[in-house]
Amino acid sequence: MKRATWKNTILIMTSAVLMVLSLISLVAAAMFEWSVKPVTSFTMPAGNTIAGSDLSGDIPRSFVFGYEWAKNRQLDNSTFLTGNGSVLMWHNDGERGRVYIDFPVDGDKKLKFGFVVKTEDLKLAENGSWLRWGIYIKDGLGAWVDMNALKDKPEELGGMLPNGIVTYTPAEVDLGDGPKPITGTNDWFLVEIVVDLPKLAAELQAGMGIITSVRIDQTLYYSSGKVWVDCIYAVPVD
Numbered sequence: 001m002k003r004a005t006w007k008n009t010i011l012i013m014t015s016a017v018l019m020v021l022s023l024i025s026l027v028a029a030a031m032f033e034w035s036v037k038p039v040t041s042f043t044m045p046a047g048n049t050i051a052g053s054d055l056s057g058d059i060p061r062s063f064v065f066g067y068e069w070a071k072n073r074q075l076d077n078s079t080f081l082t083g084n085g086s087v088l089m090w091h092n093d094g095e096r097g098r099v100y101i102d103f104p105v106d107g108d109k110k111l112k113f114g115f116v117v118k119t120e121d122l123k124l125a126e127n128g129s130w131l132r133w134g135i136y137i138k139d140g141l142g143a144w145v146d147m148n149a150l151k152d153k154p155e156e157l158g159g160m161l162p163n164g165i166v167t168y169t170p171a172e173v174d175l176g177d178g179p180k181p182i183t184g185t186n187d188w189f190l191v192e193i194v195v196d197l198p199k200l201a202a203e204l205q206a207g208m209g210i211i212t213s214v215r216i217d218q219t220l221y222y223s224s225g226k227v228w229v230d231c232i233y234a235v236p237v238d
């Protein structure tokens with residue numbers, strides 16, 4: 001082989017290795033990763049830290065409901081993927097709903113959490129909001145952490161959107177037929193989010209250098225329809 005060809009080969013191989021390395025560091029650096037996929041069954045993961053969240057008993061007191069869902073919600077013992085129930089929430093035209101759960105976390109580890117969702121006759125207002133899931137974090141001083149600084153690092157957010165003290169999932173979700181806002185009737189789908197808590201604490205200069213609790217929130221503004229949620233879990237991962 002000619003000298004020049006060898007040089008080219010080495011150059012190509014070096015750039016290939018560099019590309020792979022930079023891809024690996026991108027993946028490893030992600031502060032948020034999230035995914036959505038349809039499911040027909042689910043098993044609660046071992047080590048789940050949210051008590052009662054398979055809705056096999058009553059709705060746990062840790063579930064806080066707001067707007068119309070404060071009165072329009074019930075344990076549904078006929079529709080569920082685990083235990084013997086789920087929580088059903090509904091509202092009418094132009095109304096809003098919200099539910100959230102606060103829970104303590106091990107800030108030294110990544111946190112994987114998720115839940116399953118099902119909708120019926122969901123109608124969104126034109127140019128309005130979407131069915132979205134938000135994450136809030138509290139630092140070692142018990143303060144909500146402002147996440148706006150993350151707007152400079154979209155490559156580490158997996159498409160999620162920081163907005164003050166909350167980071168939301170985006171409007172468009174791919175349930176298998178292309179990305180679009182969730183509307184109408186959809187059978188169960190699993191939403192899973194992985195948050196790198198130590199990295200986030202360092203990046204956002206969290207008080208005492210640590211994140212101590214997380215709020216997961218589901219919000220639906222000006223719209224109508226029914227939403228079920230089941231199998232809410234949070235598990236520390238290495």
Ligand SMILES: [Ca+2]
Nearest residue numbers: 054082083085
């Ligand atoms: Ca259940």
